[in-house]
Amino acid sequence: MDRDYTHRILQCLYEVHKQLGPGLLESIYEEAVVKELTMQGFRVGRQVPVPVFYKGEQLKNNLRLDIIIDNKVVLELKSVTEYKKLFEKQLYTYLRLTNCPIGYVVNFNETSLRDGLHTVRNHYADNPTET
Helix, strand or coil: CCHHHHHHHHHHHHHHHHHHCCCCCHHHHHHHHHHHHHHCCCCEEEEEEECCEECCEECCCCEEEEEEECCCEEEEEECCCCCCCHHHHHHHHHHHHHCCCEEEEEECCCCCHHHHEEEEECCCCCCCCCC
C-alpha cells in the first residue's frame, strides 16, 4: 500500500463531505462513502462481521466494521458533535483484529473534513504502510 492508494481513499471521503456537508446521520454517510469508493474501483465491505476470540475460543458476538476497503483499510465513521480519543483506541483494536495496517476515524460532523479525519496505524500488521 502506498501514499497514492490512501490518497485516493481520502479523496473519496472529501468528495462525500463536499456533496453532503455536516449534520446528517452516520448511516447516510456510510452509504455515500461505500458508493463513492465503489465508483472509484475499490472493493468495499459494509458492516462486515469480524469474529472475536478470547483465549482461543470464538465469542458468540462479532465485531461489525463500518467499512473495510480491499481488506487493507478500516473506516470508522462518526457524525458527532464531540469527538473522543476513545474512537481512535477502538479503531486500533479493529486494526489488530483484522491485521489491517491503517484506518481512519472520520467524523463527518465538522465544517471542514480535515478537522474530522484521524489516522490510526497498526504497527504490528503483516504489511505495514508507508502512509
